[in-house]
Amino acid sequence: MATLLDGKALAQKVRAQLKTKVDKHKVTTGRVPGLAVVLVGEDPASQVYVRMKNKACEEAGYKSIVNRMPDSTTTEQLLAVVNEYNNDDSINGILVQLPLPDQINESEVLYAIKPEKDVDGFHPFNVGLMNIGADTLFPCTPYGCMKFFEEYGIDITGKSAVVIGRSNIVGKPMASLLIKANTTVTVCHSKTKDIASVCRQADIIVAAIGRAEYVTADFVKEGAVVIDVGMNRKEDGKLCGDVAFDEVYAKASYITPVPGGVGPMTIAMLLANTMKAFEAAL
Numbered sequence: 001m002a003t004l005l006d007g008k009a010l011a012q013k014v015r016a017q018l019k020t021k022v023d024k025h026k027v028t029t030g031r032v033p034g035l036a037v038v039l040v041g042e043d044p045a046s047q048v049y050v051r052m053k054n055k056a057c058e059e060a061g062y063k064s065i066v067n068r069m070p071d072s073t074t075t076e077q078l079l080a081v082v083n084e085y086n087n088d089d090s091i092n093g094i095l096v097q098l099p100l101p102d103q104i105n106e107s108e109v110l111y112a113i114k115p116e117k118d119v120d121g122f123h124p125f126n127v128g129l130m131n132i133g134a135d136t137l138f139p140c141t142p143y144g145c146m147k148f149f150e151e152y153g154i155d156i157t158g159k160s161a162v163v164i165g166r167s168n169i170v171g172k173p174m175a176s177l178l179i180k181a182n183t184t185v186t187v188c189h190s191k192t193k194d195i196a197s198v199c200r201q202a203d204i205i206v207a208a209i210g211r212a213e214y215v216t217a218d219f220v221k222e223g224a225v226v227i228d229v230g231m232n233r234k235e236d237g238k239l240c241g242d243v244a245f246d247e248v249y250a251k252a253s254y255i256t257p258v259p260g261g262v263g264p265m266t267i268a269m270l271l272a273n274t275m276k277a278f279e280a281a282l
């Protein structure tokens with residue numbers, strides 16, 4: 001039986017610490033961190049995420065702007081908005097919610113965000129810094145996953161980690177942060193042969209593939225640490241992760257639930273990144 005990695009509680013703790021910092025900065029500088037979130041179109045999941053990000057910012061005392069743009073927005077129009085925030089001293093973090101509508105050139109938009117305001121950590125400059133092991137703004141979801149090891153005193157040095165998924169948002173930066181933390185990392189993806197047998201060697205499994213309950217007990221070595229980045233909806237409408245929770249719970253030493261695991265940490269780390277960008281700009 002595993003110990004639950006409680007993302008809801010850890011995220012609350014991080015957010016409370018940030019709120020205390022905001023209060024201090026307000027007194028000493030008269031300023032607070034500012035985050036601008038841009039949402040293009042009507043994607044239902046994105047709307048929920050953006051609302052949650054906005055609420056978390058307001059609760060921690062941040063300045064929070066949500067800019068909702070129509071589905072028909074052009075790359076040029078979006079670039080103009082990004083530039084406006086690039087030049088606004090009250091905005092320390094800019095987040096363009098993904099996915100973007102097809103007509104928009106996603107990389108052009110992400111590369112236009114000033115690296116020092118890139119609180120998603122998606123700009124190639126920040127990706128490069130992360131990959132050479134430097135300190136910078138790290139992508140929020142993998143960064144949130146790393147926080148669990150620290151909080152629960154899980155020593156990962158020299159351990160073998162398997163990341164399932166190679167996206168730029170989660171899989172690749174996750175691998176990079178795990179290497180930086182001295183684990184030995186294997187990245188599996190849709191073309192990998194026999195993912196289950198690769199996972200069975202792992203002390204740590206991070207599942208980020210977007211397939212409901214893909215990681216079953218036969219993927220998991222007794223005592224492994226299992227981090228579930230998935231957020232899927234089953235046929236019956238219930239939320240579930242990429243891990244078959246009940247059967248893996250019986251085998252793992254630590255496991256994140258869905259919901260209440262990685263999800264809340266992503267938002268907490270977005271606030272942490274915005275604080276970092278704010279403090280760097282003071």
Ligand code: GUN
Nearest residue numbers: 095096097098099120140
């Ligand atoms: N869409 C899904 N996850 C993310 C994220 O971490 N950042 C942004 N900008 N969009 C997302």
